[in-house]
Amino acid sequence: MAAPVCLEYRIEGNDFMVAGAASNNIKNTLKMLGISSSVCTRVAIIAYEAEINLVIHGGGGVLKAEITEDRVKLTAEDEGPGIADIEKAMTEGFSTATEYAREMGFGAGMGLPNIKKNSDEFNIESEVGKGTRLYSTVFFNKQ
Amino acid sequence: MNLQEMASLLDAKCISNDCDLSNIVINHAYACDLMSDVLAFCTPGTLLLTGLTNVQIVRTAQMLDIPAVVFVRGKVPLDETIQLAKDNNLPVLLTNHTLFEACGILYEKGMKPISRDREI
Numbered sequence: 001m002a003a004p005v006c007l008e009y010r011i012e013g014n015d016f017m018v019a020g021a022a023s024n025n026i027k028n029t030l031k032m033l034g035i036s037s038s039v040c041t042r043v044a045i046i047a048y049e050a051e052i053n054l055v056i057h058g059g060g061g062v063l064k065a066e067i068t069e070d071r072v073k074l075t076a077e078d079e080g081p082g083i084a085d086i087e088k089a090m091t092e093g094f095s096t097a098t099e100y101a102r103e104m105g106f107g108a109g110m111g112l113p114n115i116k117k118n119s120d121e122f123n124i125e126s127e128v129g130k131g132t133r134l135y136s137t138v139f140f141n142k143q
Numbered sequence: 144m145n146l147q148e149m150a151s152l153l154d155a156k157c158i159s160n161d162c163d164l165s166n167i168v169i170n171h172a173y174a175c176d177l178m179s180d181v182l183a184f185c186t187p188g189t190l191l192l193t194g195l196t197n198v199q200i201v202r203t204a205q206m207l208d209i210p211a212v213v214f215v216r217g218k219v220p221l222d223e224t225i226q227l228a229k230d231n232n233l234p235v236l237l238t239n240h241t242l243f244e245a246c247g248i249l250y251e252k253g254m255k256p257i258s259r260d261r262e263i
Contacts, residue, residue: 016198017198017223019199019202020198020199020202020203020205020206021202023202023206024202024205024206027205027206037187037208041187041206041207041208044205044206044207045182045206045207048182048202048203048206049179049182052199104178104195104197104199105176105177105178105179105181105193105195105197105199105200105203106177106178106179106199107179108177108179108180109179110177110179110180110182110183111179113183114179114182117183
């Protein structure tokens with residue numbers, strides 16, 4: 001792969017009808033590039049959970065995937081309310097999701113821990129009132 | 144177990160683009176109404192049984208390469224859900240059985256749970 005493949009999607013807040021389409025595109029792009037199915041699944045889970053977070057918590061935002069020869073770097077960025085206590089937000093079972101999000105099957109407090117679990121490199125930065133940036137990298141050949 | 148047998152065991156109506164459901168063979172199933180948990184615990188290639196019927200069930204299925212979804216408790220999926228499933232060639236079964244009954248019927252006929260020590 002000569003040049004990196006960059007995908008960028010604007011995700012609308014609270015739009016559960018379209019949510020997931022961007023992540024599915026990212027997954028299909030990786031599949032087309034011949035990336036192994038286990039890596040495709042991990043990236044799909046990370047992208048989808050991050051996309052759902054943008055929909056539920058971020059008031060929308062931007063989901064990016066930068067695919068280079070040996071890795072995919074995902075970034076999810078929003079200008080939403082931010083996370084007051086990141087450590088708490090990373091705890092399985094902790095959630096501040098709305099009732100509506102729960103009715104859609106989300107808000108179990110599994111999203112961020114699951115993103116971290118599937119990532120080779122993971123980082124999250126957040127400031128209350130400013131927004132949140134999530135970074136995740138998955139290497140294609142790492143065992 | 145193939146999807147045709149499953150549909151018959153569950154007295155299910157099938158919505159699918161594929162005419163020959165017997166081509167789709169699934170040996171493991173996961174039942175859950177929480178998509179976050181499906182994403183955290185379910186393994187690719189597993190049948191999903193759920194009582195939720197919104198479009199995010201199809202999206203979740205896409206992410207995990209889930210080959211078919213069973214909607215239980217007589218729930219009728221939204222038109223958008225059916226359309227997205229058809230667009231993605233995801234067969235959908237509709238049964239009046241409860242989640243517990245549907246799982247019990249399939250389990251009795253040899254359907255296996257997912258392996259719980261999933262390592263990424």
